[in-house]
Amino acid sequence: MVVAGLVLLASFFIGGSQTATGTTYQVQRGSISAVVRTTGKIEAVRQLKLSFRAGDILRRTLVKPGDFVPSGTLLMELDTTQLERQLSQAQSQREIARFNLSAQVEKAQSNPNAAPASPSELYSLARQSELADAQLTQARTALENARLYAPFEGTILSIDINEGDYVNPGQAVINFGDLTRLQVRADIDELDVANVAVGQAVSFNLDAFPGKNFEGQISLVSPNPAQRTGSTVYPAIVSFTRPTDLYFRPGMAANLVITSLSRNNVLLVPNRALESIGLRKYVNLIQPDNTTEKVPVETGLTNPDQTEIIGGLNEGSRITLPR
Secondary structure, eight states: OOOHHHHHEEEEEEOOOEEEEEEEEOOOEEEEEEEEEEEEEESSSSSEEOOOOOEEEEEEEEETTTEEEOTEEEEEEEEEEEHHHHHHHHHHHHHHHHHHHHHHHHHHHHTSSSSSOOHHHHHHHHHHHHHHHHHHHHHHHHHTEEEEOOSSSSSEEEOOOOTOOOETTTOEEEEEEEEESSEEEEEEETTGGGGGTTEEEEEETTSSSSTOOEEEEEEEEOOSSSEEEEEEEEEEEEEEOOHHHHHOOOTTTEEEEEEEEEEEEEEEEGGGGEEEEEEEEEEEEOTTTHHHEEEEEEEEESSEEEEEEEEEEOOEEEEEEOO
């Protein structure tokens, strides 16, 4: 088999020149860009899963998906009946502690002949007042933790719980985001990530808006890999300016073309002119007598349509293209 292969390869090169037939192409200079293709999804630049710090029954929900709310808007509230009672008790205890301390001080100032309170008694009253203040602060904090507020101006994307359900501390209940600033999160395959860098231009389209193309640029390539269906990928962020006439939504699928490298004023040939034999590439060069000769070429950048020729051809050379 090895001998037969060598004989076939030898006959390929010594078979003699052939008269040029078919489509011809004149090698010329131009610009070429190498690209990386991948997919991604639209997401908000600022998007959070909101949760309560406390746990209890969800008493009321004051918003619905799609609502745009200012920063600080009350969104949800747990059952605060017991917390409000505790707050009222803490306020009363603080008033009593402050009254007792103030009464002892006023008594000593208004009646010098009265037996003064001992230092330990005054210290105890002052300490009780401080503890009452701390308990009141804790009660107020506990009540605030039972209420969920918008951390910034944004839109309610989804609500993941119903009124009457029990909420655990830290359980995500609202998906919240700022839809005025969007980005594309994409996964770059480990085979391509060496050619992708911050600042590179990106062209993308969305399945939701066929026929429309949008421009952006790579703003982040994560140094930490992730696993996706058995392959290693690196998350990347594509920044872009949201068009005002189209309503982009988080989760929309995007098809991206990343321009990784560009070169100008280089020799170019169509990809179909190249023929691979072993580890080398060849073209059919048209000689002055209109015969063809298969010659090796050295290639550079390539894209789906064209390839850069680094050596083996000159500008103006004519080659044949397969039919």
